[in-house]
Each structure stands twice: as C-alpha cells, then as structure tokens.
C-alpha cells in the first residue's frame with residue numbers, strides 16, 4: 001500500500017513499525033550541557049507531536065526515536081510527525097523509515113523488504129536504479145562492524161533486486177542504524193532546522209512590528225535556543241484593529257517554532273506619540289517613539305526575567321537605522337539589545353521570512369505606529385543628548401509607568 005505525500009515523497013507501508021529518528025549535532029555538547037540539551041529537545045519534540053495519537057518519543061544513545069502505535073493512521077501520522085519535526089530547533093536531520101529486527105539474518109531480510117517496497121514506490125521518473133547502504137552502529141557489541149554490515153547488506157540487496165551499487169551518487173541511500181537492542185532502516189532523510197532546542201538559552205523580548213524584519217530576528221534567536229516573548233506597540237485606533245490581528249497572526253506563526261512558549265504584550269503608544277508631535281522637533285519623532293519602546297520593553301523584560309531585547313534593525317535600511325541613530329536610541333536602556341539582522345540585505349530577509357512563514361502577513365499593507373505622522377526629513381545623525389533635550393518637556397519616565405499600566409487594548 002502506498003501513499004503519495006506531495007511534500008515528503010512516497011511513504012511505503014509494510015507490516016513493520018514505522019519509525020522516525022531525529023539526529024542532532026553533537027558539537028559543543030559537553031558534560032552537563034549535553035544532558036540539558038537532550039532533555040529539552042525531547043520535551044520540545046513531545047510538544048510538537050502531541051496531536052499525533054500514539055506517537056512515542058524516546059531518547060536512544062545520541063538520537064531521538066519517534067514511533068507511531070496506531071496502525072490505522074500510520075501514514076498520516078508519519079507525515080504529521082515529519083512536518084512537526086521540521087520546526088523543532090536542535091534537530092540536524094530527520095530519518096524516516098521502519099524499526100526492524102536486529103539479529104543479522106532477520107535484519108538482512110527486513111532491509112531487503114524495505115528496499116523492495118521502496119523500489120516499487122519509485123516507478124516512473126523517480127525510478128531507483130542504484131543505491132548505497134550507510135550503517136551507524138550505536139551498539140558496539142553487535143557482532144559485525146559498520147563496514148561489514150554495509151558490504152553484506154548491500155550484497156543482499158543486489159541479489160534480491162538487481163540494483164547497482166553507487167557509492168558516490170546513488171538514487172537511494174539506505175540508512176541502517178543499530179541502536180541498543182533494536183535496529184532501524186530508513187530510505188528517506190530530510191534536513192532539520194538545526195540550531196539549539198528552544199529553552200536552553202534563556203528568554204529574550206523581541207520588539208515586533210508587522211514588517212518583514214522583526215519576525216525574522218525573533219526566529220533567529222529561537223534558533224539559538226532562546227524562548228522569545230514579544231512586545232508590539234500600536235496606535236489604535238489610528239491604526240486599525242486588523243493591523244493588530246495581523247501582528248497576532250505573525251506571532252502565531254512564530255510560536256509554532258518555539259512550542260508556543262512565548263507571550264505577546266501589546267502596548268498602546270498613541271497618547272505618547274501625540275505628546276511627541278506637540279512638543280518635540282518633527283525630525284526626531286521616530287527616534288523618540290523608538291526610545292519609549294525600548295524603555296517600556298526593558299521594564300517588561302526586567303520584570304519577567306528576559307535577559308535581552310531583540311530588534312529587526314539592519315544598518316542603513318531606513319533613516320532611523322543609521323549607526324548614530326541606533327546608538328542614540330539604545331542609550332536609554334542597559335539591557336543588551338540583540339540585532340541578528342544588522343548586516344543583512346532586505347531581499348535576503350524577505351526570502352527568510354518566506355521560509356519561516358511570516359512573509360505573507362508582513363506583505364499586507366497595514367500601517368505601523370511609526371509610519372504614522374512620520375516627518376518628511378527625519379534626522380539621520382541624532383545624538384543622544386539631542387534626544388534627551390527633546391524629551392525634557394515630555395516626562396518620559398512618567399510615561400513608561402503610565403503606558404505599562406494601561407491594559408492591552410483591542411484584544
């Protein structure tokens with residue numbers, strides 16, 4: 001029985017337990033680090049596959065096995081699990097196949113069966129004519145070593161199917177893993193998202209707008225193992241309710257990459273913006289809004305144990321993002337401000353947003369609070385003292401307290 005899955009290729013069903021193995025890179029995993037990394041990764045995978053009835057996640061000597069118990073829904077379960085794993089950071093690659101018997105004669109028989117089914121599923125333009133076998137032996141007590149296994153299992157496949165061995169560019173690589181007291185055979189391998197499991201690098205707070213940049217910046221920190229919380233500043237009712245919903249949708253997409261760990265704080269900035277409009281030079285407006293955002297974000301971060309702020313800034317992208325302006329804005333906070341996109345081009349950022357899944361929302365033409373009331377000639381070389389002087393009549397500290405006390409609007 002075969003099923004065609006548009007995204008992951010044909011998945012064959014045979015009466016063996018379907019299994020998936022997630023591998024992670026072991027670089028930098030030393031001592032207690034490794035224990036924490038593995039525990040967090042298992043927890044995150046369990047969360048990611050929680051909706052797949054009967055999926056069991058098990059840590060097995062340097063890899064993580066996911067098996068499905070429900071015979072009726074094996075096919076859809078495999079596709080769903082695979083899809084979920086492509087969004088779990090820390091996974092370097094994903095192998096999809098079956099658990100088989102470990103004893104050599106039975107193993108060879110099972111490997112040949114899996115290969116026969118795989119060939120049958122590959123008719124037409126994807127027909128398999130060559131193969132190679134790659135063996136990983138986690139269990140060093142196994143009577144044959146990896147090279148012997150590759151040679152002997154390869155010979156068994158040639159005998160049974162007549163396929164040619166091609167070690168350089170095979171149509172199909174058969175991955176065999178001997179792990180503890182069991183064995184696995186896989187004919188499909190996908191790249192995982194890499195990085196570190198979300199949760200091993202602490203919490204950060206991302207200033208998020210509905211533009212392309214800040215969602216990508218948040219994603220990059222998740223990929224380095226951070227739980228990312230979000231703060232969005234809006235000018236409701238001057239900006240629409242739909243624009244707030246749009247930010248929530250973007251956060252919803254990002255949450256799928258971090259097992260829904262983060263929170264979104266939505267802060268109304270409009271009353272402060274009005275003060276800035278009335279009392280400060282127009283060229284400094286955006287920088288003054290941004291300073292207030294940083295101050296408020298810092299307060300939230302300090303109260304909730306987030307160790308850094310994150311923005312989507314990149315040098316020179318817009319007037320507010322020149323080096324002097326970046327420096328003059330960040331002078332009001334003492335938490336580190338992380339800017340993972342600082343040296344990236346817009347086109348590359350948009351391409352990443354497309355892969356992450358936020359681009360379609362960021363492409364919608366909603367107003368951001370900073371695009372309201374923007375002056376024709378914004379300052380490009382502001383100095384911190386200049387912004388301090390412009391803020392003097394505004395009582396910025398008082399505004400931080402006031403804006404933080406306002407309950408989130410329009411949600």
Ligand code: ATP
Pocket residue numbers: 206207208209210211212213214215231232233234293310311312313317318320321368369370
């Ligand atoms: P983005 O595409 O992320 O909106 P941008 O190119 O539009 O970035 P700016 O609008 O200058 O750049 O914003 C720079 C950074 O300031 C953003 O990446 C984001 O981190 C933060 N920021 C801007 N507007 C908001 C907002 N309304 N709420 C929270 N953070 C914001």
Ligand code: MG
Pocket residue numbers: 209210211368
């Ligand atoms: Mg923006």
